[in-house]
Amino acid sequence: MLLTLTTTHRPATDLGHLLVKHPERAHSFDVPVGTAHVFYPEAGEQRCTAALLLDVDPLRLAGARGRGRQPTATPESFTLGRYVNDRPYAASSLLSSALARVYRSALRGESRERPELVRSPIPLEVRVPVLRCRGGGDVAARMFTPLGWAVTATPIPLDERHPEWGDSRYVDLTLTGTLRVADALNHLYVLLPVLDDAKHYWVAPDEVDKLLRAGAGWLADHPERGMIIRRYLAHRRSLAGVALARLAEQRLADEPAVEADAVDETAGESGAGQPSLAVRRREAVLAALVASGASRVLDLGCGGGALLAALVGDRRFTEIVGTDVSTHALAVAARRLRLDRLPERQRDRIKLWQSALTYRDDRLRGYDAAVLMEVVEHVDPPRLPALEDAVFGHARPATVVVTTPNVEHNVRYEGLPAGRFRHPDHRFEWTRAEFAEWAARVGATFGYTVKISGVGDDDPEVGAPTQLAVLTRKETSR
Incomplete structure (x- = not known):
């Protein structure tokens, strides 16, 4: 040949x-x-x-x-x-x-x-x-x-x-x-x-590493990436799922915080002197965790570690674990947290683990709470059931805090074209009704009660920019 x-x-x-x-x-x-x-x-x-x-x-x-x-x-x-x-x-x-x-x-x-x-x-x-x-x-x-x-x-x-x-x-x-x-x-x-x-x-599991290494810079954006991954991995569904999950989360970790055609959530939301939506979202997540009484917390899909830094600053959280499939993202988080400079006692509170959200990981079982902050919308819809099973069915923390954009609010962002998502890597963005339906279904399936609220300025017509759900496992409800 x-x-x-x-x-x-x-x-x-x-x-x-x-x-x-x-x-x-x-x-x-x-x-x-x-x-x-x-x-x-x-x-x-x-x-x-x-x-x-x-x-x-x-x-x-x-x-x-x-x-x-x-x-x-x-x-x-x-x-x-x-x-x-x-x-x-x-x-x-x-x-x-x-x-x-x-x-x-x-x-x-x-x-x-x-x-x-x-x-x-x-x-x-x-x-x-x-x-x-x-x-x-x-x-x-x-x-x-x-x-x-x-x-x-x-x-x-x-x-x-x-x-x-x-x-x-x-x-x-x-x-x-x-x-x-x-x-x-x-x-x-x-x-x-x-x-x-x-x-x-x-085709062994190390073929996933070979594929992602050779596909760096082009596979993630290829319109036929699903077919490429399935065929390259000889139609082994488990390996293809790992590859798709790692590819999606690497894209999330490697994207700049603000794209030219994305919404800038780091700016003050309501004028000078007002905290940004990103800050208000972290504060809302922290408040939900404190209200739950959690002390051992997972930040799933932690990315560069913005939420981890806030968790470390609150001594009520005695064990903090950040997970991400991207080693690059975990390295960024480690630098943000200055792990190499922290006193040993502080450093022992924090763990950074590589883990894919759509696969069961026994290390994640037994925690008080888990956070999925602006994560689910980066997952391809066909992979959401796997995420639900891994987080709510296998890890089963007592409390899960989920935030995601409210797509109805997008019309309030000047410069965001109609039909465009807030971030180029978003696979979808839910309306308030869609998010409520998803949270209710997950709660009914895995035995959690659900409470939904908004984060950011509440617009009377299109709602708040961010949606937040607190799911509490029924046997631990008070």
């Missing part, structure tokens, strides 16, 4: 520096299923092409499957099919694995000789003459076009002598665009197995 990468950047032979493979040499690498070769069919000042040729050994491939590397039953699983199949000839997940082995430094964007060029987009053309593509050229275009590629995916006929037989499951793929080489290789590393949709090896 073959993959070529061509540039007309001048001098074009700089491609050798970016790929860390000298154009005047042929390079060979041993891989689990055979041998990968890198060579340059052309290497001139105006045009340079690097070719990656994977020579698959059917015996070694069959041996790998025999050792349990094949994840599911396929037409190749029967005895003869282990040796007679299209794997040596059609690009698939095998080529993606070889690409990671051969172009390891280039995937990371490393080049000693041309560090400045690593960061620069250059004209590129990628050609994969024979690619297994489930769904055909349309799916290939849906995968690569949003990433800045012009896509030509020509179906390969079953037999050119018999056009009436129709097309095969293979396409001749050409991609053209102006991108960084590292980005191009990471796109191919992820999307070749996605188009193949039949990984040749067992």
Whole structure:
């Protein structure tokens, strides 16, 4: 199977520096299923092409499957099919694995000789003459076009002598665009197995880390990210759920506090001298926690730690835990709290844990209260039942405080276009009736009473800007 990468950047032979493979040499690498070769069919000042040729050994491939590397039953699983199949000839997940082995430094964007060029987009053309593509050229275009590629995916006929037989499951793929080489290789590393949709090896939990690492900077905003994640992870629902949750919460943690088209909640709400909505919301949450009598508190989806800082300042809270799926967010929270400078006794009150909101975590059980402050609206609606089960069904704190925007109030924000949410990462924003219905359903399902109020100036027509619900577990109600 073959993959070529061509540039007309001048001098074009700089491609050798970016790929860390000298154009005047042929390079060979041993891989689990055979041998990968890198060579340059052309290497001139105006045009340079690097070719990656994977020579698959059917015996070694069959041996790998025999050792349990094949994840599911396929037409190749029967005895003869282990040796007679299209794997040596059609690009698939095998080529993606070889690409990671051969172009390891280039995937990371490393080049000693041309560090400045690593960061620069250059004209590129990628050609994969024979690619297994489930769904055909349309799916290939849906995968690569949003990433800045012009896509030509020509179906390969079953037999050119018999056009009436129709097309095969293979396409001749050409991609053209102006991108960084590292980005191009990471796109191919992820999307070749996605188009193949039949990984040749067992998909373990560490594949989630590989996917998110290779998809950094583009996967979160890709319109087909759901399909990409499911196919890349071989349709293992548990792993796909982890990946989606981590991706969504990383986006939340990495977003700036105020976007150009978002509502600035750090400004005074009612004129000079008035506290901002963000401050009033934290004060309302703290008041609800104090009223509940809680001393051991969870801040779920703590982000950069704004609420944690307020909790630390109140000695009624003897144990404070902040959780987030993003290690970056937890690092920001640690800096905000100055954990490295706090006295040991103070530091012992605070814990920061990496944890996904949509998965059960035994460490979170047994706490007096939990807070979901401006969190639920960042979760894709199909994942909300998983969050509800993890928080209200498994962790089951005595009190849960939830805040979320009131979408009806958005008309009062000047400069916020109609139909736009307050933050670009919001998956939804509820009306007052929708929030009340959700809270009532959760309370009935998991045994909590519900009390709802507003935070911020209460507009007689559209209500307060923030909605707040206090859910109290019935067996602890007073």
